[in-house]
Amino acid sequence: KDTIIGFVGLGHMGGPMAANLVKAGHHVRGFDLVPAALEVAARAGVAVVGSAAEAAADVDVVITMLPGGKHVLDLYRGGLLAAARPGTLFVDCSTIDVADARTAHELVEQAGHRGVDAPVSGGVMGASAGTLAFMVGGADEDFEAVSPVLEAMGRKVVHCGGAGVGQAAKICNNMILGVSMIAISEAFVLGEKLGLSNQALFDVASNASGQCWALTTNCPVPGPVPASPANNDYEPGFAAALMDKDLGLAANALRANGVDGELGIRAAELYRRFHETGHGGEDFSAIIRDIRDRSNG
Numbered sequence: 001k002d003t004i005i006g007f008v009g010l011g012h013m014g015g016p017m018a019a020n021l022v023k024a025g026h027h028v029r030g031f032d033l034v035p036a037a038l039e040v041a042a043r044a045g046v047a048v049v050g051s052a053a054e055a056a057a058d059v060d061v062v063i064t065m066l067p068g069g070k071h072v073l074d075l076y077r078g079g080l081l082a083a084a085r086p087g088t089l090f091v092d093c094s095t096i097d098v099a100d101a102r103t104a105h106e107l108v109e110q111a112g113h114r115g116v117d118a119p120v121s122g123g124v125m126g127a128s129a130g131t132l133a134f135m136v137g138g139a140d141e142d143f144e145a146v147s148p149v150l151e152a153m154g155r156k157v158v159h160c161g162g163a164g165v166g167q168a169a170k171i172c173n174n175m176i177l178g179v180s181m182i183a184i185s186e187a188f189v190l191g192e193k194l195g196l197s198n199q200a201l202f203d204v205a206s207n208a209s210g211q212c213w214a215l216t217t218n219c220p221v222p223g224p225v226p227a228s229p230a231n232n233d234y235e236p237g238f239a240a241a242l243m244d245k246d247l248g249l250a251a252n253a254l255r256a257n258g259v260d261g262e263l264g265i266r267a268a269e270l271y272r273r274f275h276e277t278g279h280g281g282e283d284f285s286a287i288i289r290d291i292r293d294r295s296n297g
């Protein structure tokens, strides 16, 4: 409690995360490039400052929640690290390339600070409700130091390993999710062609070895799971644009590490195409419509 926290990136995720830190009794100094984001943050009790460097000066912890690795590295190199007092704990919660996360750690150490990567899952709803899951990469003592802060924004905080390994956990999990959603969708479309109803396939697979989250929670056909986005015209949920981003990071990591990940790379290509053909704002499970359309051509 009473930690002074600088928070840079008050967007869809960062805004509600910073608000939960305030609610937990921390002092938060926030900055974003977008004035509207600053207004929302100010209403939530965040002390708005005029630059990222100002948010990092004289605080205990600096949290970044930015679109991508380039933003994080540009800020770290462009004065954020230099503005902080020695030994400040830098926590990057953005989803970025594992290689970029490792570069970020090196920059933090060279500048005389401490750092962890701490990407999240749980989406905007989890950020608002304070129920995010954090996947942390970094040294034991830094994990200990950051845990109470992360617990104010989430329900689960897992120490995954050293520098960059939090990002590794994030992209490995989302690669499982992206691939399994395609497998489930192909199975439903094949079932439709074979005269197997969606409900019957669901009843069998959800109680058999095909069981997985993509089927039983985020079911890509309307009907079997009333709360899944398919029942609401594929309103996200988890937008296909974000799945495209995360699988792009997974595909980069597969290639960079010489892993023969044919399905992960193919899934990345399919979500990229789906995004680029105008479907980025739909839930990622809407990829079943693409598969069905291509099967009827």
Ligand code: NAD
Residues within 6 Å of the ligand: 008, 009, 010, 011, 012, 013, 014, 031, 032, 033, 034, 037, 052, 065, 066, 067, 068, 071, 075, 093, 094, 095, 096, 120, 121, 122, 123, 124, 242, 245
């Ligand atoms: P967002 O685009 O809503 O927020 C990013 C914010 O960073 C924006 O408000 C932008 O103005 C700000 N920003 C960019 N450059 C800046 C700079 N130099 N200085 C200050 N502010 C700057 O994105 P988001 O949905 O909040 O996602 C943030 C991160 O979390 C991404 O890496 C994303 O992949 C990850 N993530 C998102 C979700 C989700 O459901 N939205 C879920 C899990 C993880």
